Amino acid sequence: MVDLEAKKPCAGLLPVAHPxxxxxxxxxxxxxxxxxFAGQQDAxxxxxxxxxxxxxxxxNRTTGTKDRRLIWFGRQMVLLAGPAPAAALQKNAALTxxxxxxxxxxxSGNRAEDVLARLVPIDLRRAQFGTGHTARTLLGHMxxxxxxxxxxxxxxxxxxxxxxxxxxxxxxxMEAVAARR
Amino acid sequence: MxxxxxxxxxxxxxxxxxxxxxxxxxxxxxxxGVAAWDDYVHLRDNPAGETRDLWHHEAxxxxxxxxxxHTVTHAVLEVALAQDEGAAG
Numbered sequence: 290m291v292d293l294e295a296k297k298p299c300a301g302l303l304p305v306a307h308p309x310x311x312x313x314x315x316x317x318x319x320x321x322x323x324x325x326f327a328g329q330q331d332a333x334x335x336x337x338x339x340x341x342x343x344x345x346x347x348x349n350r351t352t353g354t355k356d357r358r359l360i361w362f363g364r365q366m367v368l369l370a371g372p373a374p375a376a377a378l379q380k381n382a383a384l385t386x387x388x389x390x391x392x393x394x395x396x397s398g399n400r401a402e403d404v405l406a407r408l409v410p411i412d413l414r415r416a417q418f419g420t421g422h423t424a425r426t427l428l429g430h431m432x433x434x435x436x437x438x439x440x441x442x443x444x445x446x447x448x449x450x451x452x453x454x455x456x457x458x459x460x461x462x463m464e465a466v467a468a469r470r
Numbered sequence: 471m472x473x474x475x476x477x478x479x480x481x482x483x484x485x486x487x488x489x490x491x492x493x494x495x496x497x498x499x500x501x502x503g504v505a506a507w508d509d510y511v512h513l514r515d516n517p518a519g520e521t522r523d524l525w526h527h528e529a530x531x532x533x534x535x536x537x538x539x540h541t542v543t544h545a546v547l548e549v550a551l552a553q554d555e556g557a558a559g
């Protein structure tokens with residue numbers, strides 16, 4: 290039997306670095322969207338607490354850290370990044386495996402905010418958008434999930450089919466920001 | 471133009487998709503009669519004043535929103551989740 294090797298969405302495209310910014314692909318582990326059935330959010334929150342010691346994040350927020358993270362992903366939906374979904378969650382929520390559906394990259398550096406300011410229509414500066422904050426918004430013409438994971442570090446997710454455009458748009462903005470030093 | 475999504479906050483108009491008058495939330499009963507269905511499917515007000523529209527936060531949280539706005543001043547008066555109006559009636 291042939292042992293197939295999974296190809297990452299940004300294979301051959303990343304990493305790239307420019308003065309003040311760096312863009313790398315990140316492996317988040319398993320990705321599962323969790324959409325509680327009507328009126329079941331409290332039950333799902335309890336199940337998440339039992340399984341991962343993580344609360345159901347409020348809109349525009351995340352809970353957890355690198356290895357297991359819950360990212361608010363839209364109206365009545367969170368994305369579990371890291372562990373496989375606990376069986377107990379199935380009773381109260383629709384679970385969908387999204388592991389291969391998203392290209393995930395990390396943009397870091399002291400000019401990362403300036404790069405995103407060129408592409409994203411919301412204010413991502415620290416005073417407005419602190420560590421652990423997340424947003425569903427646009428990056429260029431792409432629907433994206435953007436999370437601040439550190440003082441000068443962002444986690445960016447877009448549909449996997451748009452990985453090349455994502456890297457192209459970010460790389461171009463990184464170049465332009467570096468040129469204005 | 472900016473809309474304040476109840477979930478995401480103040481966002482640019484390019485994140486939203488416009489559907490039309492918010493009558494879709496008040497579908498008549500199947501046996502409501504021809505007049506009620508004619509009104510629901512075809513007849514729309516065209517007010518110089520307050521109007522209620524359905525918008526979809528397409529590039530954001532994915533919620534359907536009921537936006538109350540003024541067609542003369544262009545002021546956006548209220549943005550609410552369609553989910554809440556659906557539950558209320």
